[in-house]
Amino acid sequence: xxxxxxxxxxxxxxxxxxxxxxxxxxxxxxxxxxxxxxxxxxxxxxxxxxxxxxxxxxxxxxxxxxxxxxxxxxxxxxxxxxxxxxxxxxxxxxxxxxxxxxxxxxxxxxxxxxxxxxxxxxxxxxxxxxxxxxxxxxxxxxxxxxxxxxxxxxxxxxxxxxxxxxxxxxxxxxxxxxxxxxxxxxxxxxxxxxxxxxxxxxxxxxxxxxxxxxxxxxxxxxxxxxxxxxxxxxxxxxxxxxxxxxxxxxxxxxxxxxxxxxxxxxxxxxxxxxxxxxxxxxxxxxxxxxxxxxxxxxxxxxxxxxxxxxxxxxxxxxxxxxxxxxxxxxxxxxxxxxxxxxxxxxxxxxxxxxxxxxxxxxxxxxxxxxxxxxxxxxxxxxxxxxxxxxxxxxxxxxxxxxxxxxxxxxxxxxxxxxxxxxxxxxxxxxxxxxxxxxxxxxxxxxxxxxxxxxxxxxxxxxxxxxxxxxxxxxxxxxxxxxxxxxxxxxxxxxxxxxxxxxxxxxxxxxxxxxxxxxxxxxxxxxxxxxxxxxxxxxxxxxxxxxxxxxxxxx
Amino acid sequence: xxxxxxxxxxxxxxxxxxxxxxxxxxxxxxxxxxxxxxxxxxxxxxxxxxxxxxxxxxxxxxxxxxxxxxxxxxxxxxxxxxxxxxxxxxxxxxxxxxxxxxxxxxxxxxxxxxxxxxxxxxxxxxxxxxxxxxxxxxxxxxxxxxxxxxxxxxxxxxxxxxxxxxxxxxxxxxxxxxxxxxxxxxxxxxxxxxxxxxxxxxxxxxxxxxxxxxxxxxxxxxxxxxxxxxxx
Numbered sequence: 001x002x003x004x005x006x007x008x009x010x011x012x013x014x015x016x017x018x019x020x021x022x023x024x025x026x027x028x029x030x031x032x033x034x035x036x037x038x039x040x041x042x043x044x045x046x047x048x049x050x051x052x053x054x055x056x057x058x059x060x061x062x063x064x065x066x067x068x069x070x071x072x073x074x075x076x077x078x079x080x081x082x083x084x085x086x087x088x089x090x091x092x093x094x095x096x097x098x099x100x101x102x103x104x105x106x107x108x109x110x111x112x113x114x115x116x117x118x119x120x121x122x123x124x125x126x127x128x129x130x131x132x133x134x135x136x137x138x139x140x141x142x143x144x145x146x147x148x149x150x151x152x153x154x155x156x157x158x159x160x161x162x163x164x165x166x167x168x169x170x171x172x173x174x175x176x177x178x179x180x181x182x183x184x185x186x187x188x189x190x191x192x193x194x195x196x197x198x199x200x201x202x203x204x205x206x207x208x209x210x211x212x213x214x215x216x217x218x219x220x221x222x223x224x225x226x227x228x229x230x231x232x233x234x235x236x237x238x239x240x241x242x243x244x245x246x247x248x249x250x251x252x253x254x255x256x257x258x259x260x261x262x263x264x265x266x267x268x269x270x271x272x273x274x275x276x277x278x279x280x281x282x283x284x285x286x287x288x289x290x291x292x293x294x295x296x297x298x299x300x301x302x303x304x305x306x307x308x309x310x311x312x313x314x315x316x317x318x319x320x321x322x323x324x325x326x327x328x329x330x331x332x333x334x335x336x337x338x339x340x341x342x343x344x345x346x347x348x349x350x351x352x353x354x355x356x357x358x359x360x361x362x363x364x365x366x367x368x369x370x371x372x373x374x375x376x377x378x379x380x381x382x383x384x385x386x387x388x389x390x391x392x393x394x395x396x397x398x399x400x401x402x403x404x405x406x407x408x409x410x411x412x413x414x415x416x417x418x419x420x421x422x423x424x425x426x427x428x429x430x431x432x433x434x435x436x437x438x439x440x441x442x443x444x445x446x447x448x449x450x451x452x453x454x455x456x457x458x459x460x461x462x463x464x465x466x467x468x469x470x471x472x473x474x475x476x477x478x479x480x481x482x483x484x485x486x487x488x489x490x491x492x493x494x495x496x497x498x499x500x501x502x503x504x505x506x507x508x509x510x511x512x513x514x515x516x517x518x519x520x521x522x523x524x525x526x527x528x529x530x531x532x533x534x535x536x537x538x539x540x541x542x543x544x545x546x547x548x549x550x551x552x553x554x
Numbered sequence: 555x556x557x558x559x560x561x562x563x564x565x566x567x568x569x570x571x572x573x574x575x576x577x578x579x580x581x582x583x584x585x586x587x588x589x590x591x592x593x594x595x596x597x598x599x600x601x602x603x604x605x606x607x608x609x610x611x612x613x614x615x616x617x618x619x620x621x622x623x624x625x626x627x628x629x630x631x632x633x634x635x636x637x638x639x640x641x642x643x644x645x646x647x648x649x650x651x652x653x654x655x656x657x658x659x660x661x662x663x664x665x666x667x668x669x670x671x672x673x674x675x676x677x678x679x680x681x682x683x684x685x686x687x688x689x690x691x692x693x694x695x696x697x698x699x700x701x702x703x704x705x706x707x708x709x710x711x712x713x714x715x716x717x718x719x720x721x722x723x724x725x726x727x728x729x730x731x732x733x734x735x736x737x738x739x740x741x742x743x744x745x746x747x748x749x750x751x752x753x754x755x756x757x758x759x760x761x762x763x764x765x766x767x768x769x770x771x772x773x774x775x776x777x778x779x780x781x782x783x784x785x786x
Contacts (some may be wrong), residue, residue: 264696
């Protein structure tokens with residue numbers, strides 16, 4: 001190999017031209033112009049890969065945007081005296097020994113007023129959900145542009161449509177064997193783009209097929225004798241492959257994946273099932289326990305839910321024009337079969353890949369709030385809850401987030417227990433878990449005056465939550481309106497974004513969100529029109545704007 | 555190559571032409587209103603977060619889907635007119651095995667290699683409700699490459715597969731002929747035009763094998779495993 005000090009000018013400029021995407025031809029002036037005008041983009045990029053320590057990135061996307069006021073949308077973090085829209089209920093009211101009405105309420109935890117689910121356990125014998133709060137940061141009141149699901153799903157991690165994505169940047173800046181992984185439902189809505197063409201390994205299969213689909217190809221299945229013969233000539237075959245790749249320069253784009261795949265074939269990933277399956281069973285049991293109704297699930301499952309069916313209106317809606325006719329809504333949940341598709345396998349695959357250092361860029365998606373329920377007219381509760389009234393909504397969403405909390409606590413525990421031998425820090429310290437949908441939800445009649453029940457796309461008020469060992473306590477930022485209007489009528493708070501004094505009275509946008517995530521992950525920012533609203537404090541991250549508050553709609 | 559910007563001065567000092575480059579650079583920088591040439595560091599302690607500098611984006615690399623891949627393998631390693639939907643019709647047992655291998659490891663692997671189905675496609679061609687939405691176009695990824703490497707190793711463990719593919723050259727498995735390597739490469743890379751550099755290096759690598767059949771097998775294995783031919 002040549003010593004770099006003896007490199008010729010032509011070699012250098014050709015290299016530089018290639019690095020900046022300019023013509024490889026011998027044209028020094030145009031090459032220099034290209035190099036200078038590109039501001040050494042690619043050189044900077046290469047240097048950062050060496051210098052930066054990029055956090056693990058886990059993006060959990062609830063595609064369909066389920067209502068979040070049950071979990072991580074904090075509508076009244078400072079317990080102000082305000083009016084809530086009843087469609088934003090997150091708790092039941094009692095009458096005659098039954099739960100017969102909905103309301104919004106909050107309890108004090110970690111210095112903020114949070115939804116009552118945070119006072120619960122993950123199951124009858126489970127852990128306090130509030131354990132999550134100690135390492136959580138929520139950004140809410142993000143002002144969105146339109147109501148589209150796919151668009152808003154994409155801009156959670158790709159602030160410029162078609163541009164680089166956060167998952168892609170993490171892949172670019174890390175050298176783990178698998179550059180990026182995406183699992184679960186609705187992958188079509190996930191936008192991934194890497195600067196360096198790092199590929200995305202993905203599957204939309206569920207259950208054990210998720211693992212088979214991802215890892216079975218890495219199980220070497222050639223006969224033993226021939227296998228050893230091939231291994232003996234591996235170097236020659238690789239040399240020959242490199243020669244064949246010279247046939248056309250565009251082939252070099254796929255050589256990296258080929259060589260990485262070859263390396264992985266020699267690791268234990270092909271024997272994944274013995275490791276993965278117990279993890280999957282663990283999460284399956286956690287989900288099952290969380291979805292089991294027990295008397296300890298106070299406020300949700302300790303009393304019958306529902307007024308007499310003959311008296312019900314669209315507060316009990318489960319589908320267009322259809323109200324649930326189950327006497328006690330609790331009986332619509334069957335612990336033997338009710339589940340959340342993809343949830344257990346997604347977390348199992350995340351744990352398997354992250355703890356074994358196979359990747360640092362991981363995305364998972366689920367598309368339903370609850371599967372296999374029977375609410376009389378509704379067998380699957382979708383995340384996109386246009387026609388779910390708040391009476392069934394309180395129960396099904398509390399169960400949904402209870403299951404998520406159980407899985408999050410377990411994954412975080414595993415990350416905390418594993419220590420990085422090079423830094424002495426836990427894996428959780430160097431992990432950022434990003435929890436989001438596309439947007440929050442608002443009472444339907446704000447945008448559809450004739451639709452009196454259910455919720456529609458609250459894209460003027462999105463939110464995202466983060467979990468990391470670098471947060472030392474709960475932080476909630478982003479201001480929201482005290483009340484939104486339907487026409488001229490005040491309709492109470494649902495989380496509509498408010499302009500923020502710390503941002504020169506501008507709205508918090510997805511560009512702020514993307515650059516804040518990039519800042520925390522230690523990858524370059526993605527857009528020019530916003531700053532990070534997170535800053536460092538020692539090794540930890542803290543908000544750079546004031547805590548969340550409610551703002552008058554003037 | 556471990557190249558740094560600090561090498562610039564060294565490079566420039568070796569030639570008078572370098573002075574022109576330095577002057578040109580300086581002029582252009584001034585012309586651009588004194589823009590910084592160094593990467594702007596991320597300010598870790600401010601809310602600014604540094605200025606973005608990634609204005610370019612990557613492109614997704616499209617590669618052959620399962621239908622195209624299985625068709626190529628069937629053309630190369632099975633007798634003419636073989637039907638991947640009816641492997642049992644083949645008279646030679648090894649051909650049946652090869653056919654089933656292509657079918658099970660490529661054609662039916664919709665998740666891995668993509669390629670969705672039309673309504674008229676049958677279950678024999680791996681079409682069913684579960685793979686109708688996998689997408690017609692495939693992009694490169696690790697699992698796909700691992701699956702393909704595995705497949706090639708199994709495929710070329712059969713002498714019969716090698717024999718059938720060499721008939722396409724045409725060449726004899728027991729008689730290695732250097733001048734036919736170019737035609738073998740063209741089976742995978744139809745656009746390939748004989749390149750003495752590439753061929754001489756391949757021949758030199760193949761030289762380390764004693765048996766002629768192993769020379770052919772070595773080059774065929776490298777061809778099959780090489781990722782370039784599947785790029786659209």
